Amino acid sequence: MNWPHKDLIGIEELTSEEIYTILDMTKSFKEISKREIKKVPTLRGKTVVLLFYEPSTRTRLSFELAAKRLSADTTALSASGSSFAKGETIMDAAQNVMAMAPDCIVIRYPYAGLVKKLAETLPCSIINAGDGYHEHPTQALLDMYSMREQLGTLEGLHVAIVGDILHSRVARSNVYGLKKVGAHVTLVAPKTLLPPGVDTWGVNVATALDPIVPEADVIMMLRVQKERIHEQYFPDEREYSYFYGLNKKRVERMKPGAVIMHPGPMNRGVEITYDAADSARSIILNQVENGVAVRMTLLYLSLGGNVNVD
Amino acid sequence: MWIKGGRLIDPANNRDEIADILIRDGRIEGIYPTAGTVPKGEEVIDAQGMWVLPGLIDMHAHVREPGFEYKEDIESAGRAAAAGGVTTVVCMANTDPVNDNPSVTQYIIRKAARVSRVRILPVGAITVGLEGKVLAEMGLMREAGCVAVSDDGRPVEDASIMRRALEYASTFSLPVISHCEDRNLAGSGVMNEGPLSSKLGLPGIPAVAEEIMVSRDVLLSGYTRVPIHVTHISTKGSLEIISRAKQQGIRVTCDVTPHHLLLTEECVKAYDTNTKMNPPLREASDRQALIEGIRMNLVDCIASDHAPHARDEKDLDFDLAPFGMIGLQTLLPSLMKIHLEHDIDFPQLLACVTRNPARVLGLEGGTLSPGARADMVIFDPTAAWSLTEEMICSKSKNTPFIGQAFTGKVVRTFVEGTEVYPAD
Structure with a gap:
């Protein structure tokens, strides 16, 4: 064929x-x-x-x-x-x-x-x-491959994608792909970083990360685009990482077996701490x-x- | 010249009948029942099966001269207008240099008198250099021949300047035309903001960027008691604001473009930069609201927002290409398309490009009244044709209508009784 x-x-x-x-x-x-x-x-x-x-x-x-x-x-x-x-x-x-x-x-x-x-x-x-x-289709495919490799299946997986959804082609491609293979997606971001019309995407949308942390099989952190900060999507990195950063405390609350992903390049200390990026749950290098x-x-x-x- | 047997449609006189029309010395001498005898020696034009209409007034066009003659100039815009049944073109001030002083106004008027087949009426800038800071010499520009003022393309941000502009312009009876856009809200947007812009990965311009300025200008107009004309509204919300204002007795008028009546944001899907305009093509519900607005006489005028850009400028990424499409030559055929697709009375649409803009701007013309200047179009309502690039008289060919089928074609255009289209 x-x-x-x-x-x-x-x-x-x-x-x-x-x-x-x-x-x-x-x-x-x-x-x-x-x-x-x-x-x-x-x-x-x-x-x-x-x-x-x-x-x-x-x-x-x-x-x-x-x-x-x-x-x-x-x-x-x-x-x-x-x-x-x-x-x-x-x-x-x-x-x-x-x-x-x-x-x-x-x-x-x-x-x-x-x-x-x-x-x-x-x-x-x-x-x-x-x-x-x-879109960034090869990124989404390697992400789905990595999830399946680690967790055995894609169907029914709960994938949380966290961060700058508005400017992210990785998020868009992953949403298309994960929906097609039967995974559940939750997008997590402050409202300023959610795309217009996101309610039509057929995924869950959350503005708070904490309630999602123990629910997700996969937490995919997106890079905070530092070059866009001047447009005032959020006050500063300190506040951003407090509410939306993946840190040790949040990693400890993750579901057994759940994994951490990041398409790179990471801003360590902003959307993800050293602890989280280098934890045993991280499959960032497998990606x-x-x-x-x-x-x-x-x-x-x-x-x-x-x-x-x- | 005796034009025989055509259907005369003249919204200014509520006329819609088969009749003959006699032209003498560039003016309409009289209108007669078609059965009568033609005076001996009179040149006769057989208009049976044709519509005879007042020449169109396009109250919003960019002629690009001086400064951007590679996109368009007064001569080429005039040819495009004549081919589209437009006998009066009102041209915006964002030239180089900006038409913000009487010298530039005079240049445009003198050049037009020399090279243009149709009447070209300049709009002066509201502020010097369209910078939104210092009022331009409106009184002197009025004397030099400007018919209105507008900072089209770069709307006045400072509400206090806009207030003074309204008050000062009214001192000289100059209508103020406002392009309503909050440029901070519009940001780097290139199409309508919504699910489709997110899907296409293009930054959006939200409807509220327009509506917030429509609100401001309507409020300023009410406060200063100076009329305001809001140009190229594109959203349902803008129309609602204007409708409410009209009910409150605020003297606000508005126009829409044919492309906002015929197209929606769906056209952007192929990333064709000829569908990139400002305001952007909106959603189907917006288009429907604008159409209803015409039906209910809330929309006063239809104007092309003719915005020529050279091929190499449009041949860029959607994010980077300039806004705008040409529209002079397709103005009348577009009205026919709107008439056929949306079942709006043709005379009502015609009023939006004849009587109504003449009233808004206080211009002579837009009518077939006896004694009026013989600016006229003979239009074949049944001719079927498709727009090709070769047909376009403008120097720039940026229109998504290329390849589109139209019904109804301009056969002849007259300015003061002189045939200006077709070219001999």
Whole structure:
């Protein structure tokens, strides 16, 4: 069976079966990274271009390693070193990249809309590595993979996503995905950080973290975007961490077996304390590890690999 | 010139009948039963099956000259207007330099007299440089030919300046046109704020950003007893505020754009920057309220908010592209579309672009009364056509209506009895 999607723009467009296909296949790709020779010839001769118009450490490295472990050729371009900085429109830049015949473009971009347009215009595969406040589908997939790996199932899980939901593409993609696989989601934030119309998302919304802590199987903390503080979404970091930070006291009140997640980068001391980030419940580094495997799966599927579930 | 057998629709005189109309020396000489005999030697235009309408007054357009001639200029805007049945274009002050002094006003008027097929009437700025700080020379601009004042595009933030502006403008009988937007609330928004903006990942402009300023301006108008015209309202809430104010006897008038009557925020889904405007396209319930507002005579005028932008400016991310779409050339066809889609009487819609803007701005025209200037349109109500980029007379082509089907087409446009469309 062929994978029906040329591109991955968002989790919104995937069915729950497709999400499970990705998660199931990821298991075997994860094994490759544990070998002594971490490379298979699957994508030999394929070219993957990484266009990163926003700073990224994890996602970019993760995609690059994923492509390389599948033997694809990769090249990465970031905004500061590209002609984007010289005023070339991104569409022109993308078309120039296309003229060099890549098989796949992985793109991170600060605004919504472009990734969708590229997917419609360019013949190669487009994988969204995060676009504005829209979606970050590979993050949600690696999050779901990690939850399932730790907790055995996704169905019926209670996942609390805490923090700046308003500006979070990670939250949006996770909400789409978790709803599709039958998990329950609670979004926790002060009202200023909840998106307009969140009541139509079909998830629980809470403004207090404490009552949610003992209920959740997963507590996913989102980064507080320090650069947005000037817009006065909350008074200061002290008050924020008092009400919405994950600290030792709250970790102790978590359900047995419940886990702590964070998409990174963390602001230790703001949304999460050292105790919490480094506690035994934390699966933050597992998320990173799984990120490579999930991205291997997606590159493989997007570049024409067969859907293969054992 | 004897125009024979057309359906004359003239809301100013409650006229809607098949009749002949005689034009002499640029004026309407008389209206006659169509059975009568045509004087010998008179040029005859057969208008059977056609509608003969007063030339449209578009009370809100951006002509972009001086300063942004790469987007549009007085000549190209005039051509677009003539092709859309618009014989009077009221142009906003956000040019470069800003039309905040009589020299710029005179430049526009002289240039228009030289190159424009249609009447171009400038609006002066309320404050110098549209900065919202110091009142502009309204009296001198009035003498130079401005027909109103407005800080469109950059609304006056300071309520005290707005109050003085109303009082001072009324000294010179200058209507004040207000673009109502609280720019702090609108923030970096680029579309209507709501579930859809959250889903698309685009920052939103809440309805309340408009409504809070509509409230302020209506209150100031009531307090100062100076009329105010609120332009391009887009929300149900704005209309409710205006409706209440009208009931209280406050002299507030308003206009809406054809695109807010025809489109909703759903159009933004494809991230086409031609659907990015300010105020943004709103929800279906807002559009419905505006339509009812027209039916109930709460909406006084319809204006295009013609806002040309060059392709390279619009060819950016939705977050970054400038606001606005062109609309002069599609004004009359859009009214027909509204008429057909929403079953509003055509004469009622026509009043919103003829009699009513003439009244609000105190302009001559907008009528087919005997003795009036012969600004007229002959309109074929049944012609079916689709808008293509090649048809657009404006220098800029930014409209989401490209590819859209329309019924009803402008056949001929006259300004003071002279044919200005089609071009010879």
